[in-house]
Amino acid sequence: MRWLTHVFLSLALVKGPSLALRPIDDHTDSGKCVGEFIEGNSPFVPERYFLFLDLDPGRKNFQGHVTIEGALRGDVDWFALHSVNLEVNNVKLNGSAAVWSLDHDIGILNISVPQGGIRGNNDFLAVEVSFGGVFDQDKGVIMQQYDESDENRWVIFTHLEPISARRVFPCVDLPKYKARFDITVKNNFPGRTVLSNMPIYSSDEYAIRFETTPLMSTYLVSFVVCDYAPVRTGIDKDRGRRITSWVPEEMKRKWGTRYIGSLAPQLLHVLESYIGHKYNLPKLDMFSVANKPGIGGMENWGLIMYQKDSLMQGKRSTVKDMERVIFTISxxxxxxxxxxxxxxADWxxxxxxxxxxxxLHGHIPFKHSYDLDMVNKIKWLARKEVMRDECLIFDYSGPLRNLDDPKADKLFTPLHYLKGASLLYMIESLVTPNVFQRALQSFYVKYNDSYATEEELWEEVETAVGEGGVKGKRKAPKTLSEIMEGWVTSVGHPIVVVNRKENGQLSLAQRVCLDTSALIVDGDWWIPISYTTSSDPNFVSTEPQRWVEPEPQDFQNINVTLEDDEWIIFNVLGSGFYRVQY
Ligand SMILES: [Zn+2]
Known part of the structure; x- marks a missing residue:
């Protein structure tokens, strides 16, 4: 077919040198996290995808072709690609027809490796797959009519996080298997706009080809077909990038769109100065999705999707509405x-x-955030949204790192956002804000274009603290990794119970806050204790002065004795993610 030849001739011209990626085997897939094949790593490691899609809005389906270049490691009889709800028509290995089978039940395309030749060489392998798929309501390729009175007003967009890239093209659909993507969409859409992660490389009557992406995970692949109007900010000359919001034409003059169009560059500048590194894609499109319940936004690289009311607000919007918009955008x-x-490294x-x-949203200054103190607001929201449910609802969400119940729909709850951020604020109060900022900066420098684990984040914090780490320099009883293990793997959160003896001596114990119908689970928390008293009132310092050890039944003497008329308040500014029972 003419267009296909044309596509690949053009793409060959933009092929660049291969980028080094952290070896896949620095981390081993456990087989227990969302979307993994089995325990152990994939023998086929993609480096580059050449993806072509022919989208048919009339039939609500698509035909596609992908060439995946990568390396096959080890002497294996077969390897697998993720492939869910796709019909596979043809598979080739290095240009020769391959033997393959599709397991629809578990969503795997098994491909046999012929004897000799490519086996065991850790060498180049090109896998070509022709396939077809269908549009969906809320994952993969989504088509929505956004004006009920006009069936011609529709958008096509993607939502692939965490494991729906496999619904759009066969791939190794796990976050650490990063590759570069050359995306081409057949030009079936005269008069409409087609967007993807990167700027358009070339466009003609046959196809729209996009520039090669940086190394990125499959779940960030994105494209859009729409008849929206652009709301552009000027090109940021210092940084050479353009930010464009895309909204339906009739929304273009809404106050909120203009306001947000000007706000996004300011928010980017604030984040850049905190992290110390610039946004380095050549453009940013912010696309308003007509209706995508359940998401405020989705961070597809270079093409962020927003639920309509997370991007567009009118003159009558409340401060609360605008707060939510700014929260989502930042x-x-x-x-x-x-x-x-x-x-x-894994889900x-x-x-x-x-x-x-x-x-990081908590560190956006007041002038951009509509709120005096976003850090305290996030901590407060975590208490309201997470602590209540952890105590009252059986099987609320499990622990933050959940190996036993790997369901994709449990990854995106207030637990992960708000409790997770609260734990980071807790660490920040242990090591000080400057040190924690330095740790995040070096974490970024070390692992950008790559993948990382939470252990590696803790290591960066320990390094930023300096020689001796939190144990040596911040008087913590354990290393940060040992302290955080309980917070990340335990269900619920602790209640610190205060006991005051007649002589004024204080002791503390930890209890697990859980629904009473749940199994009793021993808490396993190292709890940082800050406090202030009437004889030495200080509502600013959140540095821990004592620690409660993970011995749930025992009251632990903290060597604090109060006078009869003296008061004490624990957990200054709610810096620790626990409640106190006096
Ligand atoms: Zn997010």
Whole structure:
């Protein structure tokens, strides 16, 4: 077919040198996190995808072709690609027809490796797959009519996080398997706009080809077809990038769109100065999705999707509405550094990928955030949204790092965003804000264009604290990794119970706050205790002065004795994620 030849001739011209990626085997897939094949890593490691899609809005389906270049490691009889709800028509290995089978039940395309030749060489392999798929309501390729009175007013967009890239093209659909993507969409859409992660490389009557992406995970692949109007900010000359909001034509003059169009560059500048590194994609499109319940936004790299009311507000919007808009925009922008560039090694670590952008939102200054103190607001929201439910609702969400119940729909709850961010604020109060900022900066420098685990984040914090780490320098009883293990793997949160003897001596114990019908689970928390008293009132310092050890039944003497008329308040500014029972 003419267009296909044309596409690949053009793409060959933009092929660049291969980028080095952290070896896949630095981390081993447990087989227990969302979307994994089995225990152990994939023998086929993609480096580059050439993806072509022919979208048919009339039939609500698509035909596609993908060439995946990568390396096949080890002497294996077969390897697998993720493939869900796709019909596979043809598979080739290095240009020769391959033997393959599709397991629809578990969503795997098994491909046999012929004897000799490519086996065991850790060498180049090109896998070509022709396939077809269908549009969906809420994952994969989505088509929505956004004006009920006009069936011609529709948008096509994607939502692939965490494991729906496999509904759009066969791939190794796990976050650490990063590759570069050359995306081409057949030009079936005269008069409409087609967007993707990167700027258009070339466009003609046959196809729209986009520039090669940076190394990124499959779940960040994105494209859009729409008849929206652009709301542009000027090109930021210092940084050479353009930010464009895309909204339905009739919404273009709404006050909120203009306001947000000007706000996004300011929020980016604030985040850039905190992290110390610039947004480094050539453009940013912010796309308003007509109706995507359940998401405020989705951080597709270079093409962020927003639920309509997360991007568009009118003159009558309340401060609360605008707060939510700013929260969502700054959160999605922060994913540029943490999520898109530094990505979780596996979905079991999802919580810290959501916690860091939520934490960073707290550090957006007041003038941009509509609120005097976003840090305290996020802590307060965590108490309201998470602590209540952890105590009252059986099987609320499990622990932050959840290996036992790997369901995709449990990855995106207030637990991961708000409790996760609260734990980071707790660490910040232990090591001081400057040190924690330095730790996040070095975490980014070390793992950008790559993947990381929460253990590696703790290591960066220990390094930023200096020689001796939190144990040596901050008088913590354990290393940060040992302290955080209980917070990340335990269900619920602790209640610190205060006991005051007649002589004024204080002791503390920890209890687990859980629904009474749940099994009794021993808490396993090292709890940092800050306090202030009437004889030495200080409502600013959140530095821990004592620690409660993980011995749930025992009251622990904290060597504090109060006078008869003296009061004490624990957990200054709610810096620790626990409640206190006096
Ligand atoms: Zn997020």
């Amino acid at each position: 959160h999605e922008l922060a994913h540029h550094w943490f999520g898109n560039s530094v990505t979780v 079991c670590g999802m919580w810290f990928q959501e916690a860091i952008p939520t934490f």
